[in-house]
Amino acid sequence: MNIHTCKRSQKSKSDHPEAVLKRQRLANSQQSRRKHNFASRQYLTSTDPYTIPIDRANTQLNTNIHPNNINLQGTATTIPTVHELHSENVKRLDANTTADEVVRAIKRAQNLHDLHDVAEIAHFLVEEVDPSFAYGYRGSLLSRLAVAALHLNNIPIATRCITERRIHHRSSMLPLESSAIVRGLTRCHCVTEAWEVLEDELSLPLHGWVDFDSTATFNEDQQHLDEEATRRRLEVKERLIHRARGIGSIVSRHLYQEEPTAALAAVDKLRTMGQIVNEAGLTPSELDMPWEKLVRGAAMCESQRRNGVWDSIPETSPESPSTWPCNFVYPVLDAMIAFPSDNNDRTFEALCNALVRRTVFVTGAVDLKGCPSPDRGECAFIGRSNVGKSSLVNMLTNRKSLAFTSKTPGKTQQFNYFAVNDKPELERQIRYGDDVGGSKDRDSFYIVDLPGFGFAKVPQKQRQQWSDFMEEYFAKRKNLKVVFHLIDARHGPTEEDGRIMQKVGNLLDSNKTTYVVILTKADKNVKGADSEKNPGKVSNKVWEKLLETMKANKVGYAPIVLTSANTRLGRDEVWKYLRLAAEV
Numbered sequence: 341m342n343i344h345t346c347k348r349s350q351k352s353k354s355d356h357p358e359a360v361l362k363r364q365r366l367a368n369s370q371q372s373r374r375k376h377n378f379a380s381r382q383y384l385t386s387t388d389p390y391t392i393p394i395d396r397a398n399t400q401l402n403t404n405i406h407p408n409n410i411n412l413q414g415t416a417t418t419i420p421t422v423h424e425l426h427s428e429n430v431k432r433l434d435a436n437t438t439a440d441e442v443v444r445a446i447k448r449a450q451n452l453h454d455l456h457d458v459a460e461i462a463h464f465l466v467e468e469v470d471p472s473f474a475y476g477y478r479g480s481l482l483s484r485l486a487v488a489a490l491h492l493n494n495i496p497i498a499t500r501c502i503t504e505r506r507i508h509h510r511s512s513m514l515p516l517e518s519s520a521i522v523r524g525l526t527r528c529h530c531v532t533e534a535w536e537v538l539e540d541e542l543s544l545p546l547h548g549w550v551d552f553d554s555t556a557t558f559n560e561d562q563q564h565l566d567e568e569a570t571r572r573r574l575e576v577k578e579r580l581i582h583r584a585r586g587i588g589s590i591v592s593r594h595l596y597q598e599e600p601t602a603a604l605a606a607v608d609k610l611r612t613m614g615q616i617v618n619e620a621g622l623t624p625s626e627l628d629m630p631w632e633k634l635v636r637g638a639a640m641c642e643s644q645r646r647n648g649v650w651d652s653i654p655e656t657s658p659e660s661p662s663t664w665p666c667n668f669v670y671p672v673l674d675a676m677i678a679f680p681s682d683n684n685d686r687t688f689e690a691l692c693n694a695l696v697r698r699t700v701f702v703t704g705a706v707d708l709k710g711c712p713s714p715d716r717g718e719c720a721f722i723g724r725s726n727v728g729k730s731s732l733v734n735m736l737t738n739r740k741s742l743a744f745t746s747k748t749p750g751k752t753q754q755f756n757y758f759a760v761n762d763k764p765e766l767e768r769q770i771r772y773g774d775d776v777g778g779s780k781d782r783d784s785f786y787i788v789d790l791p792g793f794g795f796a797k798v799p800q801k802q803r804q805q806w807s808d809f810m811e812e813y814f815a816k817r818k819n820l821k822v823v824f825h826l827i828d829a830r831h832g833p834t835e836e837d838g839r840i841m842q843k844v845g846n847l848l849d850s851n852k853t854t855y856v857v858i859l860t861k862a863d864k865n866v867k868g869a870d871s872e873k874n875p876g877k878v879s880n881k882v883w884e885k886l887l888e889t890m891k892a893n894k895v896g897y898a899p900i901v902l903t904s905a906n907t908r909l910g911r912d913e914v915w916k917y918l919r920l921a922a923e924v
């Protein structure tokens with residue numbers, strides 16, 4: 341049977357007199373059911389689904405019940421109206437309904453998208469039932485119902501439940517529930533309302549409320565903290581977790597809705613939370629932030645920008661693209677770095693795909709004249725031979741062999757220039773690989789992999805030539821934005837490293853160029869190092885020696901990053917500085 345005959349036979353089947361009769365019977369029974377349930381019919385046909393039907397409003401009882409009369413079994417005692425539900429388990433809401441049954445009815449209504457039941461439950465819970473019903477638990481019921489209503493895209497019912505909960509059940513509002521409401525509101529595009537809930541219910545701890553002493557380890561001090569302080573501390577932690585996730589979902593909504601300006605503002609709020617999140621000692625697994633999703637959303641916005649979606653926005657507009665960063669992924673990266681690092685491979689993969697779209701080897705320079713024109717920022721990787729410069733470049737760009745690495749020292753013999761994010765000249769060339777140059781894009785930059793110093797087998801004359809070139813390069817290369825000085829984390833700085841620091845101190849303009857010390861091969865200090873639990877470390881002895889050498893050479897101000905090309909430790913942190921070359 342071909343497709344056409346199949347379709348024809350289906351059509352004729354549905355036109356069969358018996359089928360028509362069956363449909364009519366079904367329609368009639370549905371109609372009579374609706375008639376029977378007069379109240380709910382009125383409720384559903386109202387333009388505002390939360391308008392109370394007049395007949396019900398008139399029959400409401402005075403719900404002011406003295407606290408002494410609270411029904412401890414949590415059942416409703418003064419409900420005048422019976423609310424018929426579609427649910428088989430909880431057929432009606434009336435005087436004998438328990439809180440548990442309401443939860444079941446909400447769950448069912450949410451799962452089966454039963455707006456009728458949601459509306460009935462809302463009416464029962466918000467307008468009619470007396471205050472003793474589900475005492476202490478009513479706020480949770482309301483938040484569950486709000487989430488269910490949002491699940492069904494019914495904003496008026498959700499808003500009513502949220503308001504009722506905030507006004508009358510404030511004391512029992514849980515951060516977990518507030519955060520679920522924020523997510524629901526964001527999903528329904530009610531971002532302003534979501535912000536309101538965030539600000540009101542998940543606001544940061546009041547000043548002095550909880551003392552997050554970052555120097556005190558939680559375990560040691562826990563015994564001395566009285567119970568109340570511990571409880572509050574945990575409460576604040578929970579609130580912070582849900583607040584961070586709530587903002588995360590708002591950022592995500594804006595990014596996937598392609599609203600970059602709003603997304604940038606929200607992601608900045610996330611970044612500013614970083615400090616207190618760290619002080620509170622929250623771990624990445626406790627926070628469980630959706631970084632990968634945010635990075636992918638930012639990358640999607642970025643690709644839309646490259647496709648010219650926002651080109652027509654005028655310069656004078658507050659949403660003008662001229663106020664945006666060179667790549668939307670960078671602000672997300674900033675927030676990620678402000679939070680405790682989870683060193684997640686998938687997130688980094690997404691990050692790298694967005695930040696390093698193309699890499700091209702440009703040239704190997706042996707003097708300043710041989711360097712490409714300084715039309716964009718560049719970052720240089722310097723350090724002793726075999727310290728891991730080329731490996732780090734590959735790790736950071738997520739490329740296996742962009743820069744050649746070798747066990748034999750002295751592999752890199754010239755200033756190797758790699759262009760990142762050049763626009764390809766021809767479409768065809770993209771498909772055939774990265775071996776062709778192009779023109780500069782908004783976030784293009786150069787990575788410069790330098791020859792290693794201190795390798796005995798390289799002739800003295802050659803070493804002198806490299807050293808002279810490096811001095812000239814530090815002093816004269818205008819577009820040099822970042823210098824990464826790599827030092828082996830097992831051995832610490834050598835004498836040669838000290839001399840390099842001296843050159844940096846004397847020649848580099850610290851206002852123009854950022855100098856960063858990177859400790860490499862940190863995995864080698866840990867037996868059986870792995871990327872998740874034990875990515876690498878540095879000994880106190882090496883650390884102290886490094887600080888001393890830096891201070892002695894007037895570069896004590898420089899940041900230090902611990903890395904490993906094997907376990908990929910420190911990659912987000914290094915990108916924090918690498919981006920300075922892109923953002924010119």
Ligand SMILES: Nc1nc2c(ncn2[C@@H]2O[C@H](COP(=O)(O)OP(=O)(O)OP(=O)(O)O)[C@@H](O)[C@H]2O)c(=O)[nH]1
Nearest residue numbers: 726727728729730731745746750751752792861905
């Ligand atoms: N275990 C471990 N090995 C590393 C790491 N980084 C580099 N290596 C190894 O160290 C050796 C030297 O790495 P390269 O990246 O070629 O070093 P380089 O600094 O570029 O060396 P030159 O080009 O000679 O200056 C290679 O065998 C790498 O596999 C690291 O983080 N951990």
Ligand SMILES: [Mg+2]
Nearest residue numbers: 729730751752
């Ligand atoms: Mg090398």
